[in-house]
Amino acid sequence: MEILSTGEKIKRARVYQGITLKELCGNKVSISKMSCIENGKIKADKEILEYIADKLSLDYSYLVKDVEEQINANLELIRRNNVSESDISDVIEHNLNYALEYSYNGLAFELIHLLFNYYVKENKVENIQLIVSQYYDLYQKNNTKENTITYYFDMATFFYRIKEYNEAINYYSRARELIKDDGDFDKVKYAYTCYREGKCYEKLGNIEDSYKVLEEAMLFIDFINDELDKGDIYHSFANACIKLKKNDIEKYMELSYKYKKDNPMILAISKGKNGESYFYVNEREKAIKEILEGIELFPIDDKKKYVRFLNKSINTLYENEEYDIAYDITDKALNSAIDTDDILLIEQAYYLKGMILQKKGLYVEAEMYMNLSLDSLFKFANKEKRYERYLDMAEMYYRLGEVKDSLKYFTLAMKLEKD
Numbered sequence: 001m002e003i004l005s006t007g008e009k010i011k012r013a014r015v016y017q018g019i020t021l022k023e024l025c026g027n028k029v030s031i032s033k034m035s036c037i038e039n040g041k042i043k044a045d046k047e048i049l050e051y052i053a054d055k056l057s058l059d060y061s062y063l064v065k066d067v068e069e070q071i072n073a074n075l076e077l078i079r080r081n082n083v084s085e086s087d088i089s090d091v092i093e094h095n096l097n098y099a100l101e102y103s104y105n106g107l108a109f110e111l112i113h114l115l116f117n118y119y120v121k122e123n124k125v126e127n128i129q130l131i132v133s134q135y136y137d138l139y140q141k142n143n144t145k146e147n148t149i150t151y152y153f154d155m156a157t158f159f160y161r162i163k164e165y166n167e168a169i170n171y172y173s174r175a176r177e178l179i180k181d182d183g184d185f186d187k188v189k190y191a192y193t194c195y196r197e198g199k200c201y202e203k204l205g206n207i208e209d210s211y212k213v214l215e216e217a218m219l220f221i222d223f224i225n226d227e228l229d230k231g232d233i234y235h236s237f238a239n240a241c242i243k244l245k246k247n248d249i250e251k252y253m254e255l256s257y258k259y260k261k262d263n264p265m266i267l268a269i270s271k272g273k274n275g276e277s278y279f280y281v282n283e284r285e286k287a288i289k290e291i292l293e294g295i296e297l298f299p300i301d302d303k304k305k306y307v308r309f310l311n312k313s314i315n316t317l318y319e320n321e322e323y324d325i326a327y328d329i330t331d332k333a334l335n336s337a338i339d340t341d342d343i344l345l346i347e348q349a350y351y352l353k354g355m356i357l358q359k360k361g362l363y364v365e366a367e368m369y370m371n372l373s374l375d376s377l378f379k380f381a382n383k384e385k386r387y388e389r390y391l392d393m394a395e396m397y398y399r400l401g402e403v404k405d406s407l408k409y410f411t412l413a414m415k416l417e418k419d
Helices: 006-016 021-025 031-038 046-056 060-064 067-079 088-101 105-121 125-141 145-161 165-180 187-203 207-218 227-244 249-260 264-280 284-297 303-319 323-340 343-359 363-377 383-400 403-418
Strands: none
Touching: 006 031, 006 046, 006 060, 021 031, 021 046, 046 060, 067 088, 067 105, 088 105, 105 125, 105 145, 125 145, 145 165, 145 187, 165 187, 187 207, 187 227, 207 227, 227 249, 227 264, 249 264, 264 284, 264 303, 284 303, 284 323, 303 323, 303 343, 323 343, 343 363, 343 383, 363 383, 383 403
């Protein structure tokens, strides 16, 4: 996807063929003018370009295709997903640099929008931070209503990804207002924006506002074609209804399952989420039933995703003091985690089993799993994670009556806090 100006194409072909400027010019063009054409200082007229194309055996249409046309052609390939995943960021950056060099600000805005979203999808926070001010500058240079909505939505998505939910709400709500400001507004984009904003409120525990915004999304859900997305919106609304003890929970849950029925993994994850919501309103039997059904539904062919779901389910049961049921799942989670050879999943499985054993009063058995967890944790954990784990270990040894070991881990935690 190399981009060359007309002058660069001429110079490259001339040099490659071993032709001097004088030989290329002949009696048709002055050497100084040809030099200016090659260096992009002046544009050649059609007659001269036809002469050069003939002299260098180049296709005339290739020669006259300027930088802007090349960027547009490359953009089309990117939009159609005709660029490999391994090359996509390099290709976008390459085209973006040319768009900026030639002051094609509209193209540059679209390219940086694509690059920003790629970085968000890949969770490349440092890369995002490097281009965020440039994205803002390009948005200011292309300050149309449509571009403003695009910019707000992208920023909201980024803040959601890094769990800055209040900031995300700020951008989603501004985008939502702008979208609906038109008489004939984009119902699909509006529904998605409401849905994302509702998810932010949910993450913050503000269920009333989550319900209100999701209810707005429901008004336009029929305009969405993607069945899984429709299922997600229905499911989020159903969970808000559970937490607020609204009517029609079953109706919206059934609609959610209708659109998710062909994907057992997503169905299972939905069941796990239902369990969390039923625990929220202290409907414990329903919560446990949903979580256990989710575990039965979840396909085991993707081992890592399966273990993540098991660990999440165990953690939900643990947080809601269902220790016996959580314990019954721990061996399955731990054995499956070991099969994945993923240290993160193995450490989490050890930790959950150790913590549950403590809640069951089995401190001696818990000690082994907590130490295995701690050994694994040190291979990847940051300071905050190590601090939390030291406190867990200190509490465990205190319960065991091992004061010396308890003090050791408490001291280690305090030392980390001071560093």
